[in-house]
Amino acid sequence: MLTKVVGVGGRKGGSGKTTISHMVATGLAFIARLNDHEGLTPETIVSLLVTDPDSEVPSPEGRYFECVDARDSKEADRIIVALDTAPDPIAMVIDSAARQVELDVRLVKGADIFLLPVTPDDDSGIKAIKDLLFYRDQGMEVSRIWIVPNNWTASPAIRAETEEKLFDGLAAWDGGKGWKNIMAPIFTKPTLNRLTRLDDPGARRDQLRTCVDLTRDILLAIDGKYQPYTGFVAE
16 A cells, blocks of 8 residues: 655745645545556545645645644644555645644654745745754754745746855855755646636646646655755756
8 A cells, every 4th residue: 555645844934835735635636537657546545634734625626636624733633643554545735824833743754855945035945944943953854855946937047046045045054055846846836716617628727737747756856866965057
């Protein structure tokens, strides 16, 4: 039985954790339908675990995956523990909230990969380093954490400047060795309602492609085969 667990978290609000969680759940479900990755088959149960106590659990109507109510931390713990004995193949995405630091810690310890979204702010790299240091101080294996540049601009000049600031901030990691686990940027930010519209093939195709591309990168990273993003400036 195969289980894939993707955690999405971070202490900064507004970084796109929920949107990315929905994107990855959508991508996993689509890849499983195509039987296009070892262990992911049409029989795989794909679930999105909603943990933010202030959020609503999305309606399952029109979605590619299950939405599981884990807004009670004890329920979230119970589900995470139960993954080890689940009878069916499972792919689960856990959407953690900005204030749920304890859950973040447990996620990184148990998840195959933990995504840390960053937005194109001037100090995004510095904020990410602070999160990484915090998680390391909590005894977490930070090698499972991957930074995801989110809501990036495609403008070459702005992109180069933004990424230079990001990589400058990340260079402080580990005595100047720099943080290496970085995903390719997400340029198009799918809206959650359009991810559920099965009656709009044109829109869905564009949105779905973005979700699947991100998810394929994540699966490669889990398997140790993903080449970290080195930046537009370095290309």
